[in-house]
Amino acid sequence: MTVVKSRPFREKQGKILLEGRRLIADALKAGAVPKVFFFSRLEYIKELPIEKLKGVSLIKVKFEDIKDWSDLVTPQGIMGIFAKPDHVKMTYPETQLRHTLPILLICDNLRDPGNLGTILRSAAGVGCSKVILTKGCVDAWEPKVLRAGMGAHFQVPIINNVDWEAVPNYLPADTRVYVADNCGLYTQAQAQAQMSNKASDCGWVCDRRPLQFHKYEEEEENLESAANKGWLPELEVQSYDSDWTEAPAAVVIGGESSGVSLESLQLAESTGGGRLLIPIVPGADGLSSAMAASVLLFEGKRQLRARAGRLSGDGSRH
Numbered sequence: 001m002t003v004v005k006s007r008p009f010r011e012k013q014g015k016i017l018l019e020g021r022r023l024i025a026d027a028l029k030a031g032a033v034p035k036v037f038f039f040s041r042l043e044y045i046k047e048l049p050i051e052k053l054k055g056v057s058l059i060k061v062k063f064e065d066i067k068d069w070s071d072l073v074t075p076q077g078i079m080g081i082f083a084k085p086d087h088v089k090m091t092y093p094e095t096q097l098r099h100t101l102p103i104l105l106i107c108d109n110l111r112d113p114g115n116l117g118t119i120l121r122s123a124a125g126v127g128c129s130k131v132i133l134t135k136g137c138v139d140a141w142e143p144k145v146l147r148a149g150m151g152a153h154f155q156v157p158i159i160n161n162v163d164w165e166a167v168p169n170y171l172p173a174d175t176r177v178y179v180a181d182n183c184g185l186y187t188q189a190q191a192q193a194q195m196s197n198k199a200s201d202c203g204w205v206c207d208r209r210p211l212q213f214h215k216y217e218e219e220e221e222n223l224e225s226a227a228n229k230g231w232l233p234e235l236e237v238q239s240y241d242s243d244w245t246e247a248p249a250a251v252v253i254g255g256e257s258s259g260v261s262l263e264s265l266q267l268a269e270s271t272g273g274g275r276l277l278i279p280i281v282p283g284a285d286g287l288s289s290a291m292a293a294s295v296l297l298f299e300g301k302r303q304l305r306a307r308a309g310r311l312s313g314d315g316s317r318h
Helices: 008-012 020-028 042-046 064-070 094-098 113-126 144-148 164-170 187-195 223-228 261-272 288-317
Strands: 015-018 035-037 057-060 076-081 101-110 133-134 158-162 176-180 203-206 212-216 235-237 250-256 275-276
Touching: 008 015, 015 020, 015 144, 015 288, 020 076, 020 275, 035 042, 064 076, 076 223, 101 235, 113 133, 113 144, 133 164, 158 164, 158 176, 164 261, 176 223, 176 261, 176 288, 250 261
Parallel strands: 035 057, 101 133, 101 250, 133 158, 176 250, 176 275, 235 275
Antiparallel strands: 015 076, 035 076, 203 212
């Protein structure tokens, strides 16, 4: 079980561990392929669709063993090893597909399993078309992420471990990328530079390679020439409740400790996107990545519903 829970096992063997009756039922419904079930009572197996059990190893064990293996506070007596799901082959719930919106989420340097699980729940609740996890994020199929996701893994397509160079391949045509990192420093630097028209106030940008803030200082050059050198892409800063869903939108959420990568800022610039700001009281700690993602995704949904309402109202008047 220790091996099964490890990331190398998931990546090399292409298998994941699922625990709990509801999560296993959701996985089977979505078309995930089971390999082995460990169970303490036969009734737990009888609850599963019989046609899904062909060729699956069924191993009865003591409940005490499952308690030892389990990550749950209250173990449910059944665990399953599945082939790692492929989002292309999955069958997502019909209600989910009917409510899918032209909004997708890109997770950048998200390391906290609980945060990622919560973000996936929000993405499923909003109706995101997909979630892309760039390299450097915690594995979506890690047990803690699965636990926090509460079944969201089988409601919204998740594309794991994507290089930034490949991200545009997963974006619909005309998608605009909007960045909401948690550094807060980028915006301060840009605002200061715009006021003084100099970057001598010091600009900061999160670079994904060392995963630290990188500082640049230029006495003579303004922000524009700094951007021309590739240090700091020029991005329009707009309030989170301004209209940013006219075209298909992708929202980038950065990790709380490392923020967003330079690549995400460059992608936002190249697609005509921008930076979305959620105003908070000065001096207060910034929102968690999960909170920021939820605010932005549901705001995007509100905008789309409001636009649809206006269009239907115009149509009825004509």
